Amino acid sequence: MNLMLSDDDLTRLLGETAESFPIPDEGPSFVLDELAVSTARPDRTRMLRWTAVAAALVVGVLVVKSFGSTTVSTKQVPTALPGAAAGSTGGTSGTTGTTGATRDLSQKLAARPVPAPRAPTSAASGTVTTSLAPALLASADGSVAAQTPGFADSAKIVKTGSIALIVNQGKVSTAIGKVQTLAQAAGGYVSGSKSQEFGDNPTSTVTLRVPVDKFEGVLQAVRDQVNNGAGKVDSSSSSGQDVTAQYADVNAQIQSLSAARDRFLTILSRANTIGETLSVQQRVDSVQLQIDQLKGQMRVLKDQTSMATLSVTVSEKPKAAKAAHVASGLSKSWDNAKHGFASGVESLISRSGKGLLALILAAAGLVVLRLGWRLARRRLV
Amino acid sequence: MWLRQDYGMAYRTACLVLRDPVEAQDAVQEAFLRVWRFRDAVPAGAARKAWLYRVVVNACVSRIRSEKSRTGKDGGDLGLESLADPSDSPHEMAERSQLAEDVLAALAELPETLRVPLVLRFYAGLSEKEIAVAIDRRPGTVKSRLYDARQRLALDPRLAAWATSQEAAQ
Numbered sequence A: 001m002n003l004m005l006s007d008d009d010l011t012r013l014l015g016e017t018a019e020s021f022p023i024p025d026e027g028p029s030f031v032l033d034e035l036a037v038s039t040a041r042p043d044r045t046r047m048l049r050w051t052a053v054a055a056a057l058v059v060g061v062l063v064v065k066s067f068g069s070t071t072v073s074t075k076q077v078p079t080a081l082p083g084a085a086a087g088s089t090g091g092t093s094g095t096t097g098t099t100g101a102t103r104d105l106s107q108k109l110a111a112r113p114v115p116a117p118r119a120p121t122s123a124a125s126g127t128v129t130t131s132l133a134p135a136l137l138a139s140a141d142g143s144v145a146a147q148t149p150g151f152a153d154s155a156k157i158v159k160t161g162s163i164a165l166i167v168n169q170g171k172v173s174t175a176i177g178k179v180q181t182l183a184q185a186a187g188g189y190v191s192g193s194k195s196q197e198f199g200d201n202p203t204s205t206v207t208l209r210v211p212v213d214k215f216e217g218v219l220q221a222v223r224d225q226v227n228n229g230a231g232k233v234d235s236s237s238s239s240g241q242d243v244t245a246q247y248a249d250v251n252a253q254i255q256s257l258s259a260a261r262d263r264f265l266t267i268l269s270r271a272n273t274i275g276e277t278l279s280v281q282q283r284v285d286s287v288q289l290q291i292d293q294l295k296g297q298m299r300v301l302k303d304q305t306s307m308a309t310l311s312v313t314v315s316e317k318p319k320a321a322k323a324a325h326v327a328s329g330l331s332k333s334w335d336n337a338k339h340g341f342a343s344g345v346e347s348l349i350s351r352s353g354k355g356l357l358a359l360i361l362a363a364a365g366l367v368v369l370r371l372g373w374r375l376a377r378r379r380l381v
Numbered sequence B: 001m002w003l004r005q006d007y008g009m010a011y012r013t014a015c016l017v018l019r020d021p022v023e024a025q026d027a028v029q030e031a032f033l034r035v036w037r038f039r040d041a042v043p044a045g046a047a048r049k050a051w052l053y054r055v056v057v058n059a060c061v062s063r064i065r066s067e068k069s070r071t072g073k074d075g076g077d078l079g080l081e082s083l084a085d086p087s088d089s090p091h092e093m094a095e096r097s098q099l100a101e102d103v104l105a106a107l108a109e110l111p112e113t114l115r116v117p118l119v120l121r122f123y124a125g126l127s128e129k130e131i132a133v134a135i136d137r138r139p140g141t142v143k144s145r146l147y148d149a150r151q152r153l154a155l156d157p158r159l160a161a162w163a164t165s166q167e168a169a170q
Helices: A007-019 A026-040 A044-067 A070-091 A105-111 A124-138 A172-185 A212-230 A244-270 A274-306 A329-380 B002-018 B021-037 B047-071 B079-084 B090-095 B098-109 B112-122 B128-135 B139-154 B157-169
Strands: A157-167 A189-198 A201-211 A231-242 A307-316
Touching: A007 B002, A007 B098, A007 B112, A007 B157, A026 A244, A026 B002, A026 B021, A157 A172, A157 A212, A157 A274, A172 A189, A172 A201, A172 A212, A172 A307, A201 A212, A212 A231, A212 A307, A244 A274, A274 A307, B002 B021, B002 B047, B002 B112, B021 B047, B047 B112, B047 B128, B098 B112, B098 B157, B112 B128, B112 B139, B128 B139, B139 B157
Parallel strands: A157 A307
Antiparallel strands: A157 A231, A189 A201, A201 A307
16 A cells, blocks of 8 residues: 655654754854864965956956057957966865864864964955954844954054255264154154264164154154254155055954864863864964964054154265366376377377387387497497 | 854754765755855845755765765665764664654665755755755756655655554544
8 A cells, every 4th residue: 555645744754853863062163163264264266266357457458558459358358267267166175175073073173274374465355255254154144244344444554764864063963862852752762773984974873663643743853953954854755555454464364263263172172082182282272373473463563553663864964075176277288298198109009019019119129239239339449 | 143043954954865964964064164155145035045955955965976986875875874873872873763763764765866855845844946946956846856755755664654553543
């Protein structure tokens, strides 16, 4: 007899069977852990894709500039896209290659790649990717909502500048002292100094660190100081480097690695054997080391963006040079004649060749012999 | 937390399809990471469920096929020996009812093409239209596969015995 199972029967049978599989508590944690680790890695697929697109655009622009035709550029773009497609295929293997979870905890942890500490770059794509992770996890309906990181609100600028001053004789040390006083009054300090002397021209250089918001004020005060009769500004330059992306990148990596470390610590608390404990502890140490390195980079960036660097070089006004000797008309003519004779002889010798030179030397030798012969005869007679 | 909300149902769906809790956990983990990777393509609203199960089913099917190519056996023929997985504690094995064992054995007899729509329809609660999206087939194909699956389950003597006892009890 073929008794067909009803919908309710099937729902009940499959429901009871499914309930015989207990949901592992660590299941979502493992996924979150993988997400935290994978978001710390640069999204190679996207980077390759964007690199290929940028390369295609550059090639397109170059071709358009070369031929002056817009129709050529539309043909150039697709030729570069296969490279992007190949990069995309290769890049996806990083995620799909995720290995097993619960068979062996230590095996699982050993197989999981730990993100290598990245040198801070200005690539903004990595920053966006990592900052999206909490946004997606926090959304209840599963919709994707991008979240702008708070630290991107303010730009991080590294300011540097240099100014060269020329002061009167014996005023170098006084000028340096005044510059240092100006920096200290603005809340800065002297981070380095150097003195040197070339002949009669002493030069001193001080490197000042002043708060970024006081940088322009200090620079102007130094200018005013020398313009009030103490000397003059020989040269001046200042520059600013935007490190906002680098700052955000390092910050995101720290956050992501901290989350991964917390996950590892949770797993560590569940480890049962010594092998598992040692394996997880090794991972924790590795991640902590990376966090410490990134925090060091962050401290340097914070210092560079909060304190500007100003290099001040002070040198003495050079002494007046002695008046050059002005020759009179007669001596000038004599000098010209000497110079002309020497030039003529040189020219003659250089153009004569070896034969003429030997002839001149032989004639000179003959004259010397003749004179010698005459002297000898007078003595004999 | 969509991940925590959907994880349990997705995991048990994968368990019914693969009949191996460890493989199921790996498949769901892989699927959820894939969802995160292609998060820009996740549709909003009701279509999200079908999309999520499509990724889970694909992860399960790829595991079945890799197992098949590795061992030469269909993942659907793993049979009861897969239930004696070393990761199952004796307590868990004892808790699993005889009925669940029978259902899993019956599911093992079904090819994946029939097992997947059956599980999605009667466990995950997807409509035929949503299953069509999840397995990338037409709704008519889903309907015929569900019919075939039910026919074949009805021929299983253990489930037939259970159905008979249920009818008798009523």
